Amino acid sequence: MSRFSPLRRRLHLSIIGLAGAGALLVAGAAQAAWPERPIQMVVPFPAGSSPDILARAVAEPLAKELGQAVVVENKPGAGGNIGTRYASKAKPDGYTILLTINGPMVTAPTLYKKSLGYDPLKDLAPITLVGTSPNVLIVPANSPAANVQEFVKLAKEDPGALNYGTVGPGSSSHLGMAMLEHQADIKLQQIPYSGFPQVITAIIGGDIDAGFMVPGIAMTQVASGKARALAITSLEPSDVLPGIPTMAEQGYPGFESISWDAIFVPAGTPDDIIETLNKTIGEILQREDVRQKLAALYFTPAASTPQALTDLVVSEKKRWDEVIERLGLSLD
Incomplete structure (x- = not known):
């Protein structure tokens, strides 16, 4: 026989329900408080490289806007593939951001079909384009x-x-x-x-x-x-x-070969964090001091929506795949 009367049982269950609701509220408050600790911005190229300089131009004002340090971590190697792969495997909690160039996102999947270790479109979520520069x-x-x-x-x-x-x-x-x-x-x-x-x-x-x-x-x-x-x-x-x-x-209409830098996060990062990063970085790229830093590297600021960045990766991959396949080039 139950040790609770029907009334006491209902009260007991109500208390459990309230406790569960309270836990959800606490969890929601914790998520809403992002960021609560420093954020790692991974750059898959050496210190002093143009991606590194662009990353630092964004990281400093981003830290001020978010109220937490944004620490640039250089993880170079394999044309940017090593650091890009590292970021793609990170926990999707908003504390790992990737600033990379088009190579690891566009041409690497075709050049390294066997050994790349990540899928740019599946393992990474787009935030925004940062800047573009012609060769x-x-x-x-x-x-x-x-x-x-x-x-x-x-x-x-x-x-x-x-x-x-x-x-x-x-x-x-x-x-x-x-x-x-x-x-x-x-x-x-x-x-x-x-x-x-x-x-x-x-x-x-x-x-x-x-x-x-x-x-x-x-x-x-x-x-x-x-x-x-x-x-x-x-x-x-x-x-x-x-x-x-x-x-x-x-005399060569349609000839285009643009270098670009963009920001991604691990796939599965909450939508509200993606939206916050997109909006904040977009505003940062409009600042005159940031624009001057990009111009010194011959880059034009080019903030975008996440979808526009995905569309760019897809279209660029299709175009360069034709060149790679025509050359019969594989780097595996």
């Missing part, structure tokens, strides 16, 4: 080519004789030139280097004939007269690179 086609200062048409003409006169520097097979510097080879029907020789500083040094020294480069490394040498910029790879002229014509303006 620049650079040649030595004494090159006979003063524009893209003349460079292509030189390449056609002696197929395979001209070479170009890259930061490795499958990089944007490689795939961009492969796209030009296809569109212009020319053949060039790739020479891989360990980084863009080595590429620009080789161009200045006349060891290589050309290279698609990030402007943050190249433009100092162009300004000093040690190298020449033939074109940028955005479809429209760039405010941060005035006076340099686009590839499209020089």
